[in-house]
Amino acid sequence: MSGDGGPRWSPLAVWAAREVQREAGRSCLLFAFLFLLVAIIATPMLFSHALAVTWTRWMEQTPHLVVRRIDAGGWAPLPAEAAVHYARKVPGALDPTPRLWGVATGPAGPVTVVTAPADLPAEGLPGQRPPAPGEAVVGRAVADAAVDNHLVLEQMDRVTLAIVATFPDNSVMVTHDLVWVAPPDARRLLGMLPDQASDLAVRLFRSESASAVAADLAAAFPWPVRIIDRDTMTEGLRRRAMGKGVAALMLSLPALLAFLWVMTGAVTGPAGRSAYWGVLSAMGWTTADLVRLQVAKALLVGMPALAVGLAVACGAVFHPMAAAWTAFLLMGTQQLPALALDGSGAVVMLLQIAAVVGLPFLAAVFLTTLRGVEGAARSTMEAGQWH
Amino acid sequence: MIAHPFTWTFWAAVATGLILYGAGVRSALAVAWHWSPGAADGAQLRRERNWEMACLLGRWALAGLTGAALLWLVGVVAVWHGMVPGAMCGTGVLQAMGGHGVRAMAFWAMALLALHGWRVLDRLDSHHPDGLLTPTAARVLLLAAPLLVPAVIHSWLALMHIDPAAPVSCCAAVYDQVLRPTGTGAMGRGGALAAGWLSLAGGGLLAVLAGLQWRCGGKCSGALPAVVAAGWVVVAAPAVKHLWSAYYYQVLSHPCPWCLFLPDHYGAGFAVYGAMAVTLTAGVTLWTADRVRRRHPLLSDAATTLMVRAARRMLLALLLFILLTAGPALAWKLRTGLWL
Amino acid sequence: MALNAGLACHGLRFGWPGEQGDDRILLQAVTAWFQPGRVSLVTGATGAGKSTLLHLLGGLLRPVAGEVRAEDQPVSRWPARHRDPWRRRVGMVFQHLALVPDLSVAENLLLPLVPRGMKWSAMQAAITRQLEAVELGQLAAKPVYTLSGGQRQRLAIARALVGAPRFVLADEPTAFQDDRQAARICAQMGAVARTGVVVVIGSHDPRLRNASEVDDRWHLAAGRLTAVGPPQAAP
Ligand SMILES: Nc1ncnc2c1ncn2[C@@H]1O[C@H](COP(=O)(O)OP(=O)(O)O)[C@@H](O)[C@H]1O
Ligand SMILES: [Mg+2]
Numbered sequence: 001m002s003g004d005g006g007p008r009w010s011p012l013a014v015w016a017a018r019e020v021q022r023e024a025g026r027s028c029l030l031f032a033f034l035f036l037l038v039a040i041i042a043t044p045m046l047f048s049h050a051l052a053v054t055w056t057r058w059m060e061q062t063p064h065l066v067v068r069r070i071d072a073g074g075w076a077p078l079p080a081e082a083a084v085h086y087a088r089k090v091p092g093a094l095d096p097t098p099r100l101w102g103v104a105t106g107p108a109g110p111v112t113v114v115t116a117p118a119d120l121p122a123e124g125l126p127g128q129r130p131p132a133p134g135e136a137v138v139g140r141a142v143a144d145a146a147v148d149n150h151l152v153l154e155q156m157d158r159v160t161l162a163i164v165a166t167f168p169d170n171s172v173m174v175t176h177d178l179v180w181v182a183p184p185d186a187r188r189l190l191g192m193l194p195d196q197a198s199d200l201a202v203r204l205f206r207s208e209s210a211s212a213v214a215a216d217l218a219a220a221f222p223w224p225v226r227i228i229d230r231d232t233m234t235e236g237l238r239r240r241a242m243g244k245g246v247a248a249l250m251l252s253l254p255a256l257l258a259f260l261w262v263m264t265g266a267v268t269g270p271a272g273r274s275a276y277w278g279v280l281s282a283m284g285w286t287t288a289d290l291v292r293l294q295v296a297k298a299l300l301v302g303m304p305a306l307a308v309g310l311a312v313a314c315g316a317v318f319h320p321m322a323a324a325w326t327a328f329l330l331m332g333t334q335q336l337p338a339l340a341l342d343g344s345g346a347v348v349m350l351l352q353i354a355a356v357v358g359l360p361f362l363a364a365v366f367l368t369t370l371r372g373v374e375g376a377a378r379s380t381m382e383a384g385q386w387h
Numbered sequence: 388m389i390a391h392p393f394t395w396t397f398w399a400a401v402a403t404g405l406i407l408y409g410a411g412v413r414s415a416l417a418v419a420w421h422w423s424p425g426a427a428d429g430a431q432l433r434r435e436r437n438w439e440m441a442c443l444l445g446r447w448a449l450a451g452l453t454g455a456a457l458l459w460l461v462g463v464v465a466v467w468h469g470m471v472p473g474a475m476c477g478t479g480v481l482q483a484m485g486g487h488g489v490r491a492m493a494f495w496a497m498a499l500l501a502l503h504g505w506r507v508l509d510r511l512d513s514h515h516p517d518g519l520l521t522p523t524a525a526r527v528l529l530l531a532a533p534l535l536v537p538a539v540i541h542s543w544l545a546l547m548h549i550d551p552a553a554p555v556s557c558c559a560a561v562y563d564q565v566l567r568p569t570g571t572g573a574m575g576r577g578g579a580l581a582a583g584w585l586s587l588a589g590g591g592l593l594a595v596l597a598g599l600q601w602r603c604g605g606k607c608s609g610a611l612p613a614v615v616a617a618g619w620v621v622v623a624a625p626a627v628k629h630l631w632s633a634y635y636y637q638v639l640s641h642p643c644p645w646c647l648f649l650p651d652h653y654g655a656g657f658a659v660y661g662a663m664a665v666t667l668t669a670g671v672t673l674w675t676a677d678r679v680r681r682r683h684p685l686l687s688d689a690a691t692t693l694m695v696r697a698a699r700r701m702l703l704a705l706l707l708f709i710l711l712t713a714g715p716a717l718a719w720k721l722r723t724g725l726w727l
Numbered sequence: 728m729a730l731n732a733g734l735a736c737h738g739l740r741f742g743w744p745g746e747q748g749d750d751r752i753l754l755q756a757v758t759a760w761f762q763p764g765r766v767s768l769v770t771g772a773t774g775a776g777k778s779t780l781l782h783l784l785g786g787l788l789r790p791v792a793g794e795v796r797a798e799d800q801p802v803s804r805w806p807a808r809h810r811d812p813w814r815r816r817v818g819m820v821f822q823h824l825a826l827v828p829d830l831s832v833a834e835n836l837l838l839p840l841v842p843r844g845m846k847w848s849a850m851q852a853a854i855t856r857q858l859e860a861v862e863l864g865q866l867a868a869k870p871v872y873t874l875s876g877g878q879r880q881r882l883a884i885a886r887a888l889v890g891a892p893r894f895v896l897a898d899e900p901t902a903f904q905d906d907r908q909a910a911r912i913c914a915q916m917g918a919v920a921r922t923g924v925v926v927v928i929g930s931h932d933p934r935l936r937n938a939s940e941v942d943d944r945w946h947l948a949a950g951r952l953t954a955v956g957p958p959q960a961a962p
Contacts, residue, residue, distance in 0.1 A: 011841045013848065045392055219929065253395065257402075279825045282787055283839040284815030284890070285441055286808065350394045356399045359451070363403040366447055367410060370440050424804075432789060435806035442808070516800075516809040 016296035038309025042273035063201035098197030155189025270372025404451030411444030464648035477645025494538035535681035609677025616670030731799035738793035745771035771947035818887030
C-alpha cells in the first residue's frame with residue numbers, strides 16, 4: 001500500500017501555492033520574519049568576512065617583518081645605513097629597506113605621513129607623480145578637512161603643504177588619513193636627521209620562517225628593537241574585523257535560531273487547521289502527503305525570503321554607501337568611510353548562512369506538521385468531529 | 388574556532404538531526420516495549436500513530452545526521468585546516484583536535500550504520516500492514532542513541548580543542564610514521580604491498596559475490612558478502628593510505644589519507660572512501676534483509692528486491708574503488724615503467 | 728461472485744467513550760456483508776449509530792472488537808500508514824458534509840485527487856464529469872459558502888465519487904434534497920453500483936427506503952444490524 005509511490009510533485013506544488021495564497025496573512029508574516037532574520041544574521045557575518053578578506057588582501061602588500069628601534073621613551077628613529085648593514089648579516093632576511101613615515105597632527109586630527117610609494121598599496125597610485133617638496137598627495141578624509149587646498153601639519157615642526165592630488169576612492173579604506181609628502185618635508189615634520197629612518201622593512205623568502213628570522217634579527221642589532229611580523233598584524237586586524245557587533249551576533253545565534261523555531265512552529269502549525277487536515281486524511285492524504293504539502297508551502301515562502309534577505313545583506317555590505325552605515329552599526333566606528341569590500345568567497349558564505357537558517361526552519365515545519373497531523377488524526381479517529 | 392561560519396553550519400545540521408531523532412525516539416519508546424498488534428485499545432492506536440511519526444522523523448533525522456557527518460568530513464578535510472596554523476590537510480586538523488576528532492568520526496560512522504540498519508528494517512516493515520518488524524525496528528532506532536551521543540560530544544570537544552594560536556606540524560606527523568616504522572599505525576613496505584593486494588583481491592571477490600547476488604535475483608545468501616565487506620573495509624583503508632594514495636601524490640612515503648581529499652588530488656578521497664562507505668552500507672542491507680527474509684516469509688519478496696538493489700550498488704561501488712586505486716597505479720607503471 | 732469481495736464486517740463492536748469513563752456500547756456484534764455491484768441501505772432511528780457504522784466501515788474509527796474486511800483484507804486492523812492510503816479507495820459523503828467553505832467548488836473536488844499522482848488533464852476531466860453529474864457544472868468557480876444546503880450536499884457526493892472509489896459510503900445523502908434531486912441521487916448511486924462498486928447508504932429518509940435502486944436493506948436498532956426485505960446471507 002505505502003509502496004505505491006508518493007504523489008507527483010506538480011499538483012502538490014500547485015496546491016501548496018494555492019494554500020500560500022489562501023493563508024496570505026500567515027504567509028506574509030512568515031516571509032517578513034524569515035527575511036528579517038536572514039538579513040540580521042547574514043549582514044554581520046558577511047561584513048566581517050568581507051572585511052577580513054579585504055584586510056588580508058591589503059596585508060599581502062606589506063613587508064613580512066618590520067623592525068623598530070625602542071628606547072626608554074618608547075619608539076626611536078634608527079640610523080638607516082647601520083640598520084641595513086646589521087640586517088643583511090641575518091640569513092633569510094631579504095631586502096632590508098629603511099622607511100620614513102610617522103604620525104602628525106592635521107587640521108582634523110592625526111594623519112599618517114608617508115614618503116615612499118613602497119609603503120602604499122598599489123591601488124593608491126595609478127600613475128601618480130611623487131610630490132615635490134612643499135606638495136602633498138592626501139587621502140579623502142584629509143582632503144575634506146583641508147582649507148583652500150592647503151594643509152597644515154604639526155609634530156616636531158609646523159609645515160604647510162599644497163595638496164596636488166587625492167588618493168582614488170577605491171583605496172579609501174587604507175588611504176583615508178594618509179598624507180604622502182617629499183622626504184625632506186617628512187624629516188622636518190617628524191624631527192629626524194637625514195640619515196635616520198622610522199623603521200626597517202624586511203622581506204622573507206618564506207613567511208613561515210618569520211619567527212626564526214625575527215629572533216636572529218633581534219640579536220643582530222646592537223640596540224633594543226621590536227619586531228612585528230605580518231601574521232601578528234593580520235591576526236590583530238582579523239580580531240578588529242570581528243567587531244563587537246559580530247561577536248554579539250555569534251553568541252546570540254542559538255537564541256535567534258530557537259526563536260526561528262518557535263515562530264515557524266506558531267505560524268505553520270496546526271492552529272485552525274486540524275479540522276481541515278482531518279478532512280484531508282479522511283480523503284486519503286497520508287501523513288507523508290501532509291508533510292510534503294507543508295514543506296512545499298514552507299519552501300515557497302522560505303526560499304524567496306532567504307533570497308531577499310541575503311540580497312539585502314549583500315547590498316548592506318558591498319554597496320559603498322550602505323557599507324558605511326553597516327560599519328557604523330556593527331563596529332561602532334566611522335573610521336571606515338565608504339568601504340569597498342572584497343566579495344571573494346561571499347557565495348560560499350551565503351550558502352552557509354542559507355543552511356544555518358534553512359535547516360532549522362525546515363525541521364521546525366516538519367515537526368510542527370507531524371504534531372498537527374497527530375492531533376488531527378486523533379480527532380478523526382477518536383472524536384469524529386467533522387464540522 | 389567557534390566563530391567560523393562553517394562550524395555553525397555543521398552545528399545547525401547536528402542540532403536539526405538530533406532534535407528530529409530525539410522526537411522519533413520519544414515516539415519509538417512505547418513501541419519498542421508495549422507493541423500489541425491487533426489490539427484496538429486507545430493505547431495501541433496511539434502507539435501505531437506514534438510509530439508512523441517515528442518512522443518519518445527517523446527518515447528525516449537520518450538525512451539531517453548524514454548531512455552533518457558529511458559536513459564534518461568536509462570541515463576536517465577542506466575547511467578547518469585554514470584556521471589551524473601549520474595544518475595542510477585533515478591530518479593537521481585531527482592533530483589539533485587531539486584525539487577527539489578521530490573518536491567523533493568513529494562514533495558518527497557507527498551511529499549512521501545503525502540508523503541505516505534501522506532504515507532497512509523500516510522499509511521492509513512498511514511492506515506489510517501487520518507490522519511484523521515494528522518492535523525490532525523500534526529497538527534498532529533506539530540503539531543509535533548511545534552511539535550518537537558520544538559522536539556529538541566528541542565533535543564538540545574536538546572543535547573546542549582547536550587552538551588557532553597553537554601550531555601543529557601536519558606533515559611531521561606523517562613522516563614520523565615513515566621514519567619510525569615501529570610506531571603504531573606504521574606499516575612496512577611489505578605490509579603495504581600485502582594490504583594493497585588484499586584490497587584488490589578482496590574487492591574482486593566481493594564484486595563477484597555482489598554480481599552473483601544480482602544475477603541470481605537475490606536468491607544467494609546475504610550474510611557472506613556482508614561479512615566479506617566488513618573484513619574488506621578493514622584491509623582496504625590502510626591499503627589506500629599506505630599504497631594507493633602514493634600514485635596520487637606521486638611520491639613515496641607520504642602515507643596520509645587526508646591529502647587525498649584536497650583539490651590538488653581532484654578530491655579523489657571523497658570517491659575512494661565514499662565507495663568504501665557504500666560497500667559497507669550495502670553489506671548491512673544485505674545482512675539485515677537476509678535475516679528478515681529467513682524469519683518472515685511474508686516479507687520475502689520485498690527483502691529480495693532490496694537485496695538485489697544493494698548488490699547492484701555494492702558492485703558499482705567496488706568497480707569505482709578498483710578503478711580509482713589500481714587505475715592510477717597502472718597509469719603510472721605504463722608511463723614510467725616502474726611501480727612506486 | 729467471490730465470497731471475499733466487497734466490504735464485510737464481523738462481530739463489530741464499538742462504543743464512544745462515556746462521560747464517566749465507562750464505554751457506552753453503541754454497536755455490538757454487527758455482522759454484515761455489503762456486496763459489490765449492489766446498493767445497500769442502512770436505516771435506523773436517529774442516534775442508532777448509522778453514521779458511526781459508516782465511519783467504522785471507512786476506516787475513520789477503529790472497532791473495539793471484530794474487524795472490517797475490504798476485499799478480504801483486514802483493513803480495520805491496519806495501522807495508519809496503511810489505512811490512510813487505502814482510504815483513497817473509499818468515497819465518503821459525510822452527514823455534516825465536511826466541505827472547505829472558502830475554496831471553490833472545483834477546488835473542493837481537487838482535494839482528494841492531489842495526492843494520487845494523477846495528471847492535471849485527468850484530474851480536470853474527472854472534476855468536470857462529476858460536476859455535470861450532480862448538476863453543478865455552472866458553479867465550478869464559486870466559493871462553497873455561497874452555495875445552498877442542497878447544492879453543498881450534491882458537491883459532497885461529487886467529491887466522494889471524483890476519485891473513482893471502490894467503496895462509496897454515503898451518510899444521509901438526500902437529507903437536504905427536493906424529490907427530483909433525491910430520485911436523481913438514487914439513480915446515480917445505482918449507476919455507480921452497477922460498475923462493480925460497493926455502495927452503502929445510511930439514511931432514515933423514507934424516499935430512499937422505497938426507491939427501486941436499493942438492492943439490500945438493513946436495519947440498525949439497539950446496536951444490532953438486521954437484514955430486512957429480501958434475506959441476506961452473511962459470508
Ligand atoms: N464524537 C462523538 N463522541 C461521543 N459520542 C458520539 C460522537 N458521535 C456520535 N456519538 C453518539 O453516538 C450515537 C450515534 O450517533 P450517530 O452514529 O451519529 O447516529 P445516527 O447517524 O444513526 O443518527 C449518538 O447517541 C451520539 O450521541
Ligand atoms: Mg447520522
